[in-house]
Amino acid sequence: MxxxxxxxxxxxxxxxxxxxxxxxxxxxxxxxxxxxxxxxxxxxxxxxxxxxxxxxxxxxxxxxxxxxxxxxxxxxxxxxxxxxxRQTELAGRIRITAPTGFGSGQLVHMLKPFQVAHPKVSIELRLSDHHVSIVEEGFDLAIRFGVLKDSSLIARKLMDMRIVLCAAPSYLAAHGEPKDPAALTTHNCLLQSTLTTTDSWEFKGKSGPYTVPVTGNFRANSPLAVANMAADGLGIGRVPLYTARPFLDDQRLKLIFEDQEARVIGLFAVYPPSRHLTARIRALIDHLASQF
CATH class of the missing domain: 1.10.10.10 (Winged helix-like DNA-binding domain superfamily/Winged helix DNA-binding domain)
Structure with missing residues (x-):
């Protein structure tokens, strides 16, 4: 041994x-x-x-x-x-954790060209919508959205992601399209419990940002679940743009109040300060930053 x-x-x-x-x-x-x-x-x-x-x-x-x-x-x-x-060819394993919806879709598509370019690098991707301790779990890298709670970690910002409001055309036809954000109080709003502000949604007004209290009969800790329920016509959802994109492309969802969006969340590559960034990990972070 x-x-x-x-x-x-x-x-x-x-x-x-x-x-x-x-x-x-x-x-x-x-x-x-x-x-x-x-x-x-x-x-x-x-x-x-x-x-x-x-x-x-x-x-x-x-x-x-x-x-x-x-x-x-x-x-x-x-x-x-x-x-x-000092080598021209990267090799070795990289263990990554990422959110389920983003990791199984957009992130995987971003990883493919990296692995094609570096076939001797093996990537182990662990998807979870719960907070994962990258130090205790032994991960090299975490891909995370939003405010970083652990200040002991080092983060590199990859991009900003819009948070969008969307609804199915069938829902809007049946219940009417709200004329302004304040009208959301009369609609069934689908809530994502992993966002910091679940029961009030932020908007950009002429006098500055403001919030609207919202309620609904469905909430989930997965943005994909919210988007699917919205696409099925249950109500109005608020999710990251990457989650809504496939539904927008096939017109199962429609954006509303696009000009009044007030929320973006950062996407970060996060790693422990004690972890030496090997050439393969640095190359992957640079690749993701350039892709986004």
Whole structure:
């Protein structure tokens, strides 16, 4: 067993407190992760974990080893990055987390030309609409919308995305198209619970920005779910433009109050400050910035 692989496996299991989740991070089977950790313990002649049927916990020796082994692994990654900087061909794995709707659509299309240009780079994309700790989960990069809550992370802005109001032509024909944003109080508004302002929508007026309180009988934590429900004629939705775009293109949705939109959200590439940006990660961030 390669000692570095053993250390990476141990660190992943220690971070997650689970052989199954640690194995997923490293990209191997649970059985192989257990084997690697066992071989590392045998080589060190020390027990690193207390194992039970329900949980895995580090021993005192394991905790001390984990504290020392994390910076060593980061230094090893940095060393690899320095070597790669001098190579013409990028190689290695990049683990990315991104929102489900954006990641499965627009982001994937952006990643394709990068992987065609760099076939030896493997990308592992984990999609989630919940906040993922990129340090604890072992990700190299996160693609995130909106205000960044963790100030300890480093972010590069990729673009601004419009937040748009839209409704199906069938809904507007049945209920009438609102003449101004204030009229939204009489309409069924479809709410996205992941936005910071769920029950009031911002608009741009002649005297400055203002908000309109909204209510409705449907809310979801996914903008795609809101867009689909709006396209089915249930009500008026407010979603990022990338989510609405396919429905606008086939005319299942129509934009309203386009000239009064007051909200944009930033799209960022985010990474830990302690993580050395290898040549492949820097190249990917530059690629995404140029694409957007």
């Amino acid at each position: 390669d000692t570095i692989i053993g250390m990476r496996t141990f660190a992943a299991v220690a971070t997650h407190g689970s052989f199954t989740e640690g194995a997923k991070q490293v990209g191997i089977s649970t059985k192989l992760a257990s084997k690697y950790v066992g071989q590392l313990e045998e080589r060190l002649n020390a027990q690193l974990f207390h194992r039970t049927t329900r949980r895995v916990a580090m021993t005192e020796t394991g905790a001390a080893y984990f504290k020392r082994c994390q910076p060593l692994l980061e230094q090893f990654d940095e060393l690899e990055g320095l070597v790669q900087d």
